[in-house]
Amino acid sequence: MPKALPVIDVSAPICCEPVSAAPMSDNAALELALRLKALADPVRIKLVSILLTADGGEVCTCDLATGVDLAESTVSHHLGQLRKAGMVVSERRGMNVFYRARAESLEALRAVLDPNCCR
Numbered sequence: 001m002p003k004a005l006p007v008i009d010v011s012a013p014i015c016c017e018p019v020s021a022a023p024m025s026d027n028a029a030l031e032l033a034l035r036l037k038a039l040a041d042p043v044r045i046k047l048v049s050i051l052l053t054a055d056g057g058e059v060c061t062c063d064l065a066t067g068v069d070l071a072e073s074t075v076s077h078h079l080g081q082l083r084k085a086g087m088v089v090s091e092r093r094g095m096n097v098f099y100r101a102r103a104e105s106l107e108a109l110r111a112v113l114d115p116n117c118c119r
Contacts, residue, residue: 018115035109038085043068044078051088051101058091058100 017028024032039045050067051059061079065072079099082088086105091098 018112020115032109032112035085035087038081038087041078041081043070043075044082047075047078047082047099048087048101048106051099052103052106058098061097061099064099 017024019032039048046068047064050064051057059067061072061075064079065075068075076097079088079090083090086102088099088101091100
């Protein structure tokens with residue numbers, strides 16, 4: 001029988017010590033790995049980049065699809081993975097869905113990886 005994976009809420013910003021502070025616990029390593037897994041795709045990295053640099057801070061799925069030259073359904077799948085990891089939030093307005101990056105989640109991830117970066 002396969003081993004069941006633990007249920008972890010990855011929608012909240014990561015809140016563990018930096019990886020350089022001490023050896024990580026199994027749970028902290030798993031939480032970090034699940035968030036990094038959500039970013040481990042060039043399209044998702046590009047989507048986050050577009051969202052972080054967008055005028056007004058939010059972008060419609062249709063415009064994101066154009067920005068990465070993919071079908072809206074494919075972009076929606078990628079955004080769904082980023083949403084599950086807590087890196088973006090969405091808001092439906094009529095027939096359109098607008099996405100916004102959760103900068104605090106991305107900042108928390110950066111601080112866990114390297115607390116001395118960008119200071």
